[in-house]
Amino acid sequence: MPDQHSAPALSHLYDPKVLAKKHRISIDDAVKIIAVHGSDRKAIDKAARRVAA
Numbered sequence: 001m002p003d004q005h006s007a008p009a010l011s012h013l014y015d016p017k018v019l020a021k022k023h024r025i026s027i028d029d030a031v032k033i034i035a036v037h038g039s040d041r042k043a044i045d046k047a048a049r050r051v052a053a
Contacts, residue, residue, distance in 0.1 A: 014044050023048035 016030040023030075029051050037043040 013039055014041060019044065019048055023052045025051050 014034055016027050016034060019030040020027045025048055033044055033047045
């Protein structure tokens with residue numbers, strides 16, 4: 001039986017469409033932010049707020 005903890009970390013990443021809609025930024029910007037900050041949702045939201053300003 002496969003171990004649930006061996007699932008790829010990508011499953012925990014923020015969806016770029018959701019991030020873009022939430023902060024009213026482009027999907028391209030959202031993808032770049034997620035690429036830089038990985039799964040750190042707090043850092044992602046902070047970076048998205050800076051882009052949106």
